[in-house]
Amino acid sequence: MKIKILGSSAGGGFPQWNCNCGNCEGVRRGSVRATPRTQSSIAVTANGEDWLLVNASPDLLTQAAANPDMQPARRIRDSGIAAVLVVDSQIDHVTGLLMLRERSTPLPLYTTDAVWDDLTGGFPVAPILSHYCGIERRSVALDGEPFEVAGLSGVQVTALPLNSKAPPYSPHRETPVRGDNIGLVITNRYTGRRVFYAPGLGVVGPQVLKAMRDADLLLVDGTFWTSDEMIRLDLSDKTAADMGHLPQSGRGGMIEVLDSIGPRNVEDVKGVASPQxxxxxxxxxNNTNPILVEDGSERGVLVDHGIEVGSDGMTFEL
Known part of the structure; x- marks a missing residue:
């Protein structure tokens, strides 16, 4: 099983088109060591040809061009994207669905009921696509049972409800419902290795912590360094928690959570377990996060804690 980070930035990308914070202005002028990033998405494959796209970023066309291995070119019009799964209905995770309208067959789309309500109501992507390729909606259950995606033989996906925020246009923005936001456990059934994926993670409850501790790879929310990051920069009056994100620093932050996760005992082919x-x-x-500066002190803190900063194109074999 191969997992590829297509986009590692929060909404708006990095640099953000209208932002002149130190990070964005610095990367444009070359005065800071930082790498541009597109908006949040990953892709998963079992055979290197058929891919599950997890979240459809507004930058999808750029990401497809940057990853030619996702274009198998089996016919005059083709794509390696076998299906799409969205973890929420945030604009930076669903707008790219509109870029898939040229398909000749309905797009298989995996969503929870709450997300499907948003995509047929407040942000009507599904009705719009009904005039083009159409959508073949497949329900994502929240009962803890794994499911498989066509074209990804041996790959199982399990959805976990998360405490986060629905998008501002959603009728349940301030009254969350189960399934507004999910994390994913993606497992290679043949090797038993798994990834926990949660780009929007506001609270780490017992079920989520267990999933993190059972994973070999964690791809988790790195939106903000501090709780008041946007407030201090006079870019918003909302805290990280108000926007459904757990900051890295501070008591109970993502660094502290990740520090609590030790090596996993993994069995080899002879059944001998060893810590991995x-x-x-x-x-x-987010474009404001100081961890984007590659030689900055905040990046150094992460290195000391054994935490990596994701970038577009990173690939993992599990």
Whole structure:
């Protein structure tokens, strides 16, 4: 099973088109060591040809061009995207669905009921696509049972409800419902290795912590460094928690959570167990986050804690 980070930035990308914060202005002028990033998405494959796209970023066309291995070119019009799964209905995770309208067959789309309500109501992507390729909606259950995606033989996906925020246009923005936001456990059924994926993670409850501790690879919310990051920069009056994100620093922050996750005992082909380190990677990084500066002190803190900063194109074999 191969997992590829297509986009590692939060909504708006990095640099954000209208932002002149120190990070964005610095990367444009070359005065800071930082790498541009597109908006949040990953892709998963079992055979290297058919891919599950997890979240459809507004930058999808750029991401497809940057990853030619996702274009198998089996016919005059073709794509390696076998299906799409969205973990929420945030604009930076669903707008790219509109870019898939040229398909000749309905797009298989996996969503929870709450997300499907948003995509047929407040942000009517599904009705719009009904005039083009159409959508073949497949329900994502929240009962803890794994399911498989056509074209990804041996790959199982399990959805976990998360405490986060629905998008501002959603009728349940301030009154969350189960399924507004999910994390995913993606497992290679043949090797038993798994990834926990959660680009929007506001609270780490017992079920989520267990999933993190059972994973070999963590791709988790790296949106903000501090709770008041946007407030201090006079870019918003909302805290990280108000926007459904757990900051890295501070008491109970993502660094502290990740520090609590030790090596996993993994059996080899002879059944002998040995401790294997868990790879910890931050994704969905906001353009204001100082961890984007590669030689900055905040990046150094992450290095000291064994935490990586995700970037576009990173690939993992599990």
């Amino acid at each position: 380190p868990v790879r910890k990677v931050l994704i969905h990084i």
